[in-house]
Amino acid sequence: MVSRTTDDYLAMVTAGCRAVCEPAFWAGYDRKSVDGFYDYFCQLTDYEPKRAAKFALPHFSWLCLNPKEAEDTGLADDVLALIPQFLDRPNVLGIGEIGLNKNTRNELSVLEKHIDLAARHDQLILVHTPHLEDKLKGTRLIVDAILGDKRIEPARVIIDHVEEHTAPLVLDKGFWAGITLYPESKCTSARAVDMLEMYGRERVWLNCACDWGVSDPLAVPKTALEMRKRGHSEETIDRVLYANPRRFLLQSPRFAAVFGDEGMIFPTVPSGKRSLSPTRDSF
């Protein structure tokens, strides 16, 4: 995770995390050229997997131009042209996290181009939904945009950062829903478990915000504690925190190459105390 120290990798492995999935995201500032993205994609697909491997933590990544940087459509086109040369790298899961930030026409145009890129290269999609007051409208626009491209199967798309007012919009259309956990400001572990109880858990995965702001790479394992306090079984906890993200990600041949044979990589991690820990971008 480019925004974190190796202390976080150690803590995650110790807590039972089996893999980390890092989407391309905002650098904390707008990049000025396509060369900046080339270097960033090299970092996500070369250096960062090696850094995580020192802690026996498989590292996967998603590639895109983050919606926060989509207002410069010329730069976006250059970055979109750059991505295909990275798609065959062994840790790349697909296109993400694409989506919207402030729900502008330029963002929507760049989103549609990313969707087309994913369709042409048969890639999984990870979607960022806008934050706070922009989330409801943005989620509706995103759902319509993806459903508008008939080449995309909703079951191969995860729409992330859902909350109580957007989770049904996503799940009812057949998409996967991601719940992103924050120690403050957005969704807590308690609310995440509320959503699992209210909206079902069949196509839901939980992930930690691990970005430039206040965030916690152990938020997923800590949510297991919240589930135990409410009396959910160890089997249910394992299904939500581990089996669900694994099931979605096994649609990627590069993920299946590592995790196709469940339980053989870290067989000492007991069921119910392991998790996949997809991370996400900044706010």
Next chain:
Amino acid sequence: MGAEMGIKTEQGDDRRGPDGKQLLDLVFLEARAKLIDIAGILDRIDRYGGAEDYRLRAFYRALEELSRPGGGDRARRVLTTFSDPTDEPVDSPLMHGATGAWPGGEKE
């Protein structure tokens, strides 16, 4: 949790945990503290001269939603209160980030 506390959720899963009263026992002090914290924040803003601000007005509208009878969807209703209800994409962003409340309705 003991087996005597077992209940079934809507998903018919195997959860065997607290019922509503037992859950209240677990979370009441936490919820009470959060509520008083909010009261303190609002008092503080008043004490510092108040604020004519769309975010604060949205906050009070959300508090009204919180006080309405249950239905199990208070969180959804509060989130919706703060949300942009329009459908069309905008031509350009007014700002890079988000403020937590939609200002548009008050400009119409």
